[in-house]
Amino acid sequence: MTDRYAVFGHPVAHSKSPLIHAAFARQTGQDMTYEAILAPKDGFAASVAAFVAAGGRGANVTVPFKEEACRLATRLSARAECAGAVNTLTFASGEIRGDNTDGAGLLADLTQNLGRDLAGRRILLLGAGGAARGVIEPLLAQQPATLVIANRTVARAQGLAGLFGHGVVACGFDALAGAFDVIVNATAASLAGELPPLPPTIFAAGSLAYDMMYGRDTPFLAFARTHGVATADGLGMLVEQAAEAFFVWRGVRPDTAPVIASLRAAC
Numbered sequence: 056m057t058d059r060y061a062v063f064g065h066p067v068a069h070s071k072s073p074l075i076h077a078a079f080a081r082q083t084g085q086d087m088t089y090e091a092i093l094a095p096k097d098g099f100a101a102s103v104a105a106f107v108a109a110g111g112r113g114a115n116v117t118v119p120f121k122e123e124a125c126r127l128a129t130r131l132s133a134r135a136e137c138a139g140a141v142n143t144l145t146f147a148s149g150e151i152r153g154d155n156t157d158g159a160g161l162l163a164d165l166t167q168n169l170g171r172d173l174a175g176r177r178i179l180l181l182g183a184g185g186a187a188r189g190v191i192e193p194l195l196a197q198q199p200a201t202l203v204i205a206n207r208t209v210a211r212a213q214g215l216a217g218l219f220g221h222g223v224v225a226c227g228f229d230a231l232a233g234a235f236d237v238i239v240n241a242t243a244a245s246l247a248g249e250l251p252p253l254p255p256t257i258f259a260a261g262s263l264a265y266d267m268m269y270g271r272d273t274p275f276l277a278f279a280r281t282h283g284v285a286t287a288d289g290l291g292m293l294v295e296q297a298a299e300a301f302f303v304w305r306g307v308r309p310d311t312a313p314v315i316a317s318l319r320a321a322c
């Protein structure tokens with residue numbers, strides 16, 4: 056019988072996950088379907104329950120349900136616990152297993168696709184929301200020289216830094232000093248077409264400016280280009296987090312390069 060998977064979100068029609076997982080399934084010969092399900096904002100748990108009752112095997116979770124999915128899970132992976140959010144659910148043996156593949160997705164894009172070695176490097180993470188929290192532990196595991204979290208609301212950055220302990224520094228944008236090798240924009244500013252008030256001194260020759268947003272150019276990437284540094288958007292992260300979820304469900308690692316290339320060509 057064909058296995059059913061889905062992505063739950065609100066909104067969800069824009070999601071590229073059905074395209075990505077259909078490509079992975081074709082490529083690896085997995086017998087599965089993957090659909091987008093619009094859950095009511097106050098009806099996430101009921102939507103998931105209906106999907107499980109209809110034979111659903113697993114699901115991705117996107118905005119605004121990642122934290123609710125964390126509470127819904129009956130068992131959490133270590134990386135979901137660290138992230139405090141779940142983007143991948145597996146339904147098996149009466150359990151709801153929660154995982155978070157966003158951090159692994161960013162890491163795969165930075166290190167494998169973009170060829171950046173993060174060990175001993177200076178990393179600046181902009182933002183202190185769900186996406187930022189999910190990538191801190193995987194970034195720290197690369198043993199960077201420094202990891203600075205800068206956020207509009209400084210207390211939120213300090214709260215995150217406190218969760219992860221030594222090696223993480225928190226500040227506001229106006230307190231940023233010195234240059235960084237990799238700057239990851241995990242704020243939602245790009246969604247609103249805005250640029251956080253960043254000093255250009257954060258860039259140095261050889262820096263990489265990475266925006267988690269994808270699908271269109273952003274003020275952050277344009278700002279980075281005017282300072283002559285390399286840039287990348289979050290499309291690779293999107294496909295890599297999906298590949299990690301696919302591996303969690305199916306035990307098979309798809310080849311992400313052709314999927315990234317075809318999505319980029321369609322943008």
Ligand code: NDP
Pocket residue numbers: 157160181182183184185186187206207208211241242243244245246247249250251267268269289290292293294296
């Ligand atoms: P959240 O709403 O949880 O967090 C938003 C963050 O952005 C907060 O730190 C907030 O600061 C900051 N922010 C919002 N507006 C501005 C602004 N105008 N200027 C400066 N800072 C601002 O969002 P998420 O963490 O879930 O998502 C962040 C981004 O990451 C989104 O663009 C999302 O699309 C992207 N993303 C991409 C993924 C991928 O696979 N490529 C995966 C997950 C997310 P404050 O605390 O002060 O409010």
